[in-house]
Amino acid sequence: MTSARQQVLVLHLNSGDLGSTTVAWAFYDGTLGAEDVQMQAGSENEPPYSSVLDAMRDGWRVFQASPLPERSAAAGTGQLTNEYWLERIQDNDSNEGG
Amino acid sequence: MAIAEPTVAPRVNLLNVEQMAQFVFDGFLEFSDLVPDELNEMVHADLLKAVGADGLEPAYRWHITDNPHGFYEESSAVREVHALPSVQGVLQSLLGPGHVGSHSAVHATRPNQMEAQKWHVDGGGRRQVRLPKVHPYSFDILTAYFPHDTPYEMGPTLVLPGSHMRSVLGNDISRYKNIVGQKRLSGPGGRIVFMHEALWHCAQTNETDQWRFMFKIRYNPRVPQRGLFDTDGWDNDEIRRFFRTNKGAHSLTGESPAVVTERANWWRYLCNADELDDPSGTGGHGDYA
Known part of the structure; x- marks a missing residue:
């Protein structure tokens, strides 16, 4: 079985430009075991990258971008928009213990 | 109970x-x-x-x-x-x-x-x-x-x-x-x-x-939530300035323009006032924005 594991970084930006400022972030780490603690809500106050472009320069690959939101007065506001999913593949043998 | x-x-x-x-x-x-x-x-x-x-x-x-x-x-x-x-x-x-x-x-x-x-x-x-x-x-x-x-x-x-x-x-x-x-x-x-x-x-x-x-x-609540607090001064210059200077507060992903109108209308409802009058239909918010 392959030892490659996916790490996923979800970044929300303040505009549709990939160089705009990060306003929310989440990290899901496939190298961690079921008993390990993933990133928790409220655990950090500074984003790991200032933008998606900043993360790309560090080796992260964008694999999904949210569609541009439909804006209307009737719809109001809801979920955070400008959402980007990035991945990094790690060799789990070198990450034992997470 | x-x-x-x-x-x-x-x-x-x-x-x-x-x-x-x-x-x-x-x-x-x-x-x-x-x-x-x-x-x-x-x-x-x-x-x-x-x-x-x-x-x-x-x-x-x-x-x-x-x-x-x-x-x-x-x-x-x-x-x-x-x-x-x-x-x-x-x-x-x-x-x-x-x-x-x-x-x-x-x-x-x-x-x-x-x-x-x-x-x-x-x-x-x-x-x-x-x-x-x-x-x-x-x-x-x-x-x-x-x-x-x-x-x-x-x-x-x-x-x-x-x-x-x-x-x-x-x-x-x-x-x-x-x-x-x-x-x-x-x-x-x-x-x-x-x-x-x-x-x-x-x-x-x-x-x-x-x-x-x-x-x-x-x-x-069991009643409409209008005029329930001390509404004295609800439309004074200080309040209008507060709404204007904070209009971008908590805006994360560009939703500020939509929220400004909704917030102003909710405020007026809470204060037992009519919602914003916009006879031009252009979405003007008056002094609240």
Whole structure:
């Protein structure tokens, strides 16, 4: 079985430009075991990258971008928009213990 | 049983326009001076008796019993806290006469608990995702009472100021982990935070060796929430300036223009005034934007 594991970084930006400022972030780490603690809500106050472009320069690959939101007065506001999913593949043998 | 307000509900200790405007922007108000110290200590002592090796005693877990007020009925001190004229004044201002506490719950976080709750909204969601017969400007209030000191590392409730203006379903937002502007409600004991029902929130990790407690009541209004607080000065220059200078507050992803109008109309509704007049149909907001 392959030892490659996916790490996923979800970044929300303040505009549709990939160089705009990060306003929310989440990290899901496939190298961690079921008993390990993933990133928790409220655990950090500074984003790991200032933008998606900043993360790309560090080796992260964008694999999904949210569609541009439909804006209307009737719809109001809801979920955070400008959402980007990035991945990094790690060799789990070198990450034992997470 | 539901928690009903005292039979005689005095219209005293009402919120003023500055406080209510802050609530409209942030989605919560925090008070540190409503409850005497001795009452806080009595409630804390009662809460320590409500937990054991297996966590919160089953009698107080409202979602697995048929009693949504187990601890409230058990602790005369916590009942006294929520009947204080100072506390009732805030509830009167936000909910009006006849408000009812639909359920209450002890929130207990174990010592050294390193997993946080996930971001959520209580009760499902708001406005567009609610039943059509629910008035768009109606809201419940969640009181979060912290009887003892809850420093940052003890994991007081995390909130996202301004998120009450977003329409989401309860647990969809659990995908998010960290958001610019998030705020841990840390501080000294005796604070009560009055939260709009749609405010995003979650409990935090507790890195101390002490139990962390918060006692919550969800209150429902029974009247239209208009003109219930001290509305004196609701349209004065200072208030208009406050709305103008803070129009971009809590705007994360470009939603500010939509929120400005909605916020101004909600404000006018709360103040018992007509919604913004826009005969041109151009979406002008007048001095509020």
